[in-house]
Amino acid sequence: MIWWCKARAVPQLVAVLAGTVAAGLLLGDGELPVPALHGQAGHFLLAHVITLLPAVFLLYGLGRGDLRTETVAGRFLRGLDVGLALTLAAAGATCGSLAYAAGQGALALVVARNIAGYLGLALLVHPWIGHRPAAAVLAAVPLVCSAAGWHPDGSPRPWAWPLHPAGSPYALAAVGLLLLAGAGCALFRRHPTTAPHLLTG
Amino acid sequence: MLLRTVLRVSAGTRVLPFLLGFVLVALGDELTAWVTPAYGLAAAGHASLALPFACAACAAAGAWEGGRLHRGGVFDRSPVRSALAITTPVLLPVALMGGLGMLAALTTAALAGGTADGVPQPGVLAVWAGLLLANTLVGSVVGRVLAPVVAVPLALISSFVLNAYPVAFDTYWPRHLVGGGLSDCCAVDQVLDGRAVAASLAFSGAVCAAAVLLVRRRGGPLALAAALAVTAGGVALGGWTARDLGPEPVRPRSSAALRCDSGQPRVCLWPELGAARSVLVREEVRRTAGALARRGVPVPAVFTMAARPGPGEAGLGVPTDARAPDVTAAVVGGLLPRTPDCARRGDPYPAAAVTGTATAWLTATAASTATTGITGTPERPADGRFTPADSARAAQLLQLPEATQLAWYRDTLDALADCGTLPPPVPHTGATIGGER
Numbered sequence: 001m002i003w004w005c006k007a008r009a010v011p012q013l014v015a016v017l018a019g020t021v022a023a024g025l026l027l028g029d030g031e032l033p034v035p036a037l038h039g040q041a042g043h044f045l046l047a048h049v050i051t052l053l054p055a056v057f058l059l060y061g062l063g064r065g066d067l068r069t070e071t072v073a074g075r076f077l078r079g080l081d082v083g084l085a086l087t088l089a090a091a092g093a094t095c096g097s098l099a100y101a102a103g104q105g106a107l108a109l110v111v112a113r114n115i116a117g118y119l120g121l122a123l124l125v126h127p128w129i130g131h132r133p134a135a136a137v138l139a140a141v142p143l144v145c146s147a148a149g150w151h152p153d154g155s156p157r158p159w160a161w162p163l164h165p166a167g168s169p170y171a172l173a174a175v176g177l178l179l180l181a182g183a184g185c186a187l188f189r190r191h192p193t194t195a196p197h198l199l200t201g
Numbered sequence: 202m203l204l205r206t207v208l209r210v211s212a213g214t215r216v217l218p219f220l221l222g223f224v225l226v227a228l229g230d231e232l233t234a235w236v237t238p239a240y241g242l243a244a245a246g247h248a249s250l251a252l253p254f255a256c257a258a259c260a261a262a263g264a265w266e267g268g269r270l271h272r273g274g275v276f277d278r279s280p281v282r283s284a285l286a287i288t289t290p291v292l293l294p295v296a297l298m299g300g301l302g303m304l305a306a307l308t309t310a311a312l313a314g315g316t317a318d319g320v321p322q323p324g325v326l327a328v329w330a331g332l333l334l335a336n337t338l339v340g341s342v343v344g345r346v347l348a349p350v351v352a353v354p355l356a357l358i359s360s361f362v363l364n365a366y367p368v369a370f371d372t373y374w375p376r377h378l379v380g381g382g383l384s385d386c387c388a389v390d391q392v393l394d395g396r397a398v399a400a401s402l403a404f405s406g407a408v409c410a411a412a413v414l415l416v417r418r419r420g421g422p423l424a425l426a427a428a429l430a431v432t433a434g435g436v437a438l439g440g441w442t443a444r445d446l447g448p449e450p451v452r453p454r455s456s457a458a459l460r461c462d463s464g465q466p467r468v469c470l471w472p473e474l475g476a477a478r479s480v481l482v483r484e485e486v487r488r489t490a491g492a493l494a495r496r497g498v499p500v501p502a503v504f505t506m507a508a509r510p511g512p513g514e515a516g517l518g519v520p521t522d523a524r525a526p527d528v529t530a531a532v533v534g535g536l537l538p539r540t541p542d543c544a545r546r547g548d549p550y551p552a553a554a555v556t557g558t559a560t561a562w563l564t565a566t567a568a569s570t571a572t573t574g575i576t577g578t579p580e581r582p583a584d585g586r587f588t589p590a591d592s593a594r595a596a597q598l599l600q601l602p603e604a605t606q607l608a609w610y611r612d613t614l615d616a617l618a619d620c621g622t623l624p625p626p627v628p629h630t631g632a633t634i635g636g637e638r
Contacts, residue, residue, distance in 0.1 A: 049358055060350045132268075132350045136261060139354030140219075143257065143361060148227035 004080055008061035016057045017088055017115070021095045024050050024111035025104055044146045047107055048162045051114035052142065054088055055122040056135050063131035082186045085123050089116035089179060106166035114162050117175040123182025127189040207290055212262040212269075213298035220258045220302040224251050225309065232306055233313035237389055238522045239473040244311040245325040246386030246393070251306035252329060253364040259299040259333050260340035260360035264352040266291050267344025276419065284416050292337050299333035324398040328380045331405030336360050338412035345416075377443040377450055378404040378436065385449040389471050389521050390508040397450030400443035407435020453508040461505075466490050469505040473521050482519060485528035489567045493536075496566050497607050504535060530586060533563040543620040552616040555624040557591035559613050562598050562606070594627055601628055 005011075028047030062081060070077055096112020118138060126134035142162060149160030156163035164171035208214055224232075228251055237243035270276070270291065276284060340356040347355065367375035368382070376382050377397045386393055411428035418424030443450075454471075460479070461469040468483045490500045503514040510516045515535035519527055537559060544550035564587075587595075598606055605628050612625035 052354065052358075056351060056354050060348060063350055132265075132353065135350045136265070136353045136357065139261070139357040143254070143357070144223070144227065147223070147254065 001075075004075070004077065007065040008081070008084060009057070009064065010061075010084070013054065013057050013061060013084075013088065014091075017054045017092060018095075020050055020053045020115065021092060021099070021108075021111060025099055025108055028107050028111055044142075044163075045107075047111050048114065048145070049142050051111055051162070052118055052138055054092065054115055055118035055138055058085055058088065058119060059122050059126060059131040059135045059138075062126060078187050082123060082183050085119045085186075086179065086183065089119045092116055092119075109166040110164075113166075113171060113175055117161060117171075117178055120175060120178030120180075120182040123186045124178060127185050202290055208294055211291070211294035212265040213294040213296075216258055216262050217298045217301060220255065220298060221305050223254060224302050224305050228254070228306065229309060232309045236310050236314035237387065238314050238520070239316060239475065240314065240387065240389050240521060241311070241316040242322050242325070242393060243387050243389070244314045244316050245307060245322040246383045247314075248303065248306040248310040249325065249329070249380060249383035249386075251303060252332065252380055252383070253361055255299045255302040255306075256332055256336040256364045257357050257361035258302065259295055260336040260343075261353050261357035262295040262298065263292055263337040263340025264344035264356035265349060266295060267341035268347075268349030268352055269344075270341075271345045272349070284419065285413060288341060288416050292341055295340075296333050296337045299337070300330070303329050303333070322393070324393050324395065325383060325386075328383065328398055328401045328405075331402050331409070332364070332380055335405040335408040335412070336364075338409055338416070342412050342415050373446055373448050374400070374440045374443040376448070377401060377446055378439045382446075382448060382450045385451070387451050389473055390454050390506060391449075391451040392454045394446060394450050394452045396442050397446055400439040400446075403442060404435045404439035407431050407438070411435075456505075456507045459505065459507060461503075465502075466500065467503045468517070469503065469507065470517075470519075471506050471521075474519075474523070478521075478523060481525070482523055482528050485525050486517070486532055489529050489532045492567045493532075493563070497603060498536070498563070498566060498610065500536070504532065510535075529564065529567055533560055533567065534586075536563060538614065538618045541619050548620050550620050552613070552620075552622065552624045555613055556617065557587035558594045558598075558627070559610070559617070561587040561591040561595035562610070565595055565599060597627060 024047045028045055028050065030046040031044065092115035093112045096108045096115075099108035100106070118141075121141070122134055122138060125137055129137070145156075145160040145163055149157050149163050151157060158170050159174075161171040161174040231250055232248060236247050267288075270288065275287060280287060340360065343356050344352045346352070364379050365381075367379050370376065373382075377400045380401050382397065383393075411431040414424050414428045414431065418427075456469075458472065459469040460472055461467055462483060464483065464487060466486070468486050470479050470482060474482060486504055490504070494500045501513055501515045503510075504517045505511075505514050506517050506519065507514075515532075516539075517531050517535050519531045523531070537556065540550075544553065598609065609625055609628060616622040616624040
C-alpha cells in the first residue's frame with residue numbers, strides 16, 4: 001500500500017484537491033472571456049476550468065508506475081485506483097457541501113460536482129486510450145463546452161454538464177452516470193494497458 | 202525522417218479530424234453569420250474567430266511532440282543534427298494542421314460571403330501563420346519540460362486563455378498582439394490597418410525566436426534569460442506599433458477605389474457591389490433623389506459609399522447585397538446628419554426623439570407618385586427604422602401644406618446637427634415631439 005501511495009502520489013493528489021476547492025471558491029467566479037460567438041450567451045467561469053486539476057493529477061499518478069509490471073500485480077490495483085478516485089470525488093463533494101452550508105454560495109456546489117464529473121470521465125476514458133490522451137480529452141471538454149455549450153438565451157445545453165448551475169438535476173445525473181460508468185470501465189476492462197502502444201508509455 | 206513516417210506518427214495528424222470537425226460544426230454557425238457579402242477581406246477577418254481554437258490545438262499537439270522527444274531521450278544521446286534540425290520536421294505537421302483548420306474556417310466564411318474566388322489576403326494570413334508557429338513552438342518547449350500528462354492540458358488551456366483573454370482588456374494594444382480584433386474586420390468601407398499586422402508579426406516573431414533559443418540551448422539559465430528578454434522586447438515592440446489603434450484594426454478605405462459615374466446626382470460605389478447591382482443602385486438613387494427634389498427637399502449633388510463623406514456629399518449606407526428598399530432607406534439615411542460628437546459622448550440629445558419621424562416623412566415623400574403627390578401612411582420597413590407612432594406623425598405632417606412641411610424639415614435638420622437646439626413641434630398640433638415621451 002505504501003508503494004502504491006508513492007506511485008499514485010496520493011499526498012500531492014490530496015493537496016491538489018484541497019487547492020482546487022480553495023481556488024475554486026476564491027477565484028471561481030472570475031470570468032474567462034471566450035470569443036463572443038453569435039448565438040451564444042453565457043459565462044465561462046474559471047471554476048469550469050480549474051476543476052480539471054484533480055482528474056489530471058489522478059491520471060498523472062495512474063501513469064507513474066511501471067504499467068507492464070502492474071498488470072501482474074498481486075493486489076487488486078484497479079480496485080485501489082477506482083477507490084482512490086471515488087474517495088476524491090466524495091471528499092470534493094463533502095468540502096463543497098460544507099462550504100455551501102457555511103455560506104459560500106452555489107459556486108461551491110458547482111465546483112464539487114465538476115470535480116466529481118471530471119474524475120468520472122477520467123476513469124471512463126483512460127482504460128481505452130491510455131492516461132496521456134485521456135488528459136488531453138479532459139482538457140478539451142471545457143473548450144468544447146465554451147464554444148458550443150450555450151443556448152442563445154444564456155442557458156446551457158443539456159450535454160454541457162460542467163456549465164450547468166448548482167441545482168441542475170441533469171448535471172447531477174450526468175456526473176453520477178460518469179462515475180458509475182467510469183468505475184465499471186476501470187474495474188472490468190481487464191489488463192487495459194496490455195495494448196502495445198499503451199505499454200510503451 | 203521519411204515524409205510519410207512524419208505524417209503518419211505526428212500528433213497533428215491525429216488531432217486534425219477533431220480540429221476540422223470543431224471548426225465546421227461548433228463554429229460553423231458563427232463563421233457564416235455577419236460576413237460582409239462579396240468582400241474578401243471581411244471573410245478572412247471573420248474567419249479569425251477560429252484562431253484561438255486552432256492555436257490551442259497547435260499548442261497541445263506541440264506539447265505532445267515535445268514530450269515525445271523528451272521521453273525518447275533524443276537529446277541525451279549526442280545527436281549529430283542540431284536540436285533545431287531535429288525539432289523542426291516534427292513540429293511542422295502540427296503547424297500545418299493549424300493552417301488546415303484555419304483554411305477550413307476561411308473557406309466556410311468565404312462561401313457564406315460569396316467570395317470563394319477572392320484573392321487570399323496576405324496580411325491576415327501572415328498574422329495566422331505567425332501565431333500558429335509561435336503557439337506550436339511554445340507548446341513543444343512546455344512539453345519538453347513537464348510530463349506530457351500535465352503538459353498537454355496545460356498547453357491547451359493556457360494557450361486558449363492567452364489567445365482569447367486580451368480582447369477583454371480595456372487597453373487596446375494587447376488584443377492586436379494576438380490578432381484579437383481581426384474578427385471585427387471589415388465593413389466594405391474599411392481596410393485592415395498595417396500597424397495591427399506588424400504588431401502581431403513582431404510579437405509572434407519574438408516568441409518564436411525565444412522558443413528557438415530555448416530549444417537550441419537546452420534551457421540553460423542564460424538561454425532562459427535571453428528568451429525572456431526577447432519576448433519582452435517583442436511585446437514592447439508590438440505594443441508600441443499598435444499604440445494608436447482603436448479596438449478594431451481597421452482604417453477607412455481609400456476613396457480612390459470608389460467607382461463614380463457622372464449622372465445627376467453623382468453616385469460613388471465600391472466595386473464589391475458588382476456591375477448589375479451597381480446599375481440597380483444608381484437607378485434607385487436617382488429615382489429617389491428625383492422624387493425628393495420634386496417635392497422641394499434639398500438633395501446633395503453626390504452620394505458616396507465612403508466612410509467619411511466630404512462637404513456637399515451625402516453618405517450612402519447600402520449593404521453589398523442591396524435591394525431596392527435598402528437603397529431608398531440608405532438615401533433617406535444619408536440626408537439626415539450624422540449623430541454629433543456631443544451625443545456620442547453621452548450628452549443629452551433632445552433631437553434624438555424626432556429622428557424616427559423625420560425618417561418616416563422622408564421615406565413617404567420619396568415614395569410619392571409624381572402625379573398625385575399624395576401618399577398614404579408610410580409602411581414600416583423590416584429593420585424598424587421608425588415606429589408606428591412615427592408613421593402616424595409623418596402622416597399628420599403630410600396633410601399640411603408643402604411649405605409648412607419643408608420648414609419643419611429644415612428646422613429638424615438644424616436640431617439634429619447639435620445637442621443644444623430643441624426639435625420643432627409638429628405644426629398644428631401644438632405638441633412637441635419630445636414632450637410626448
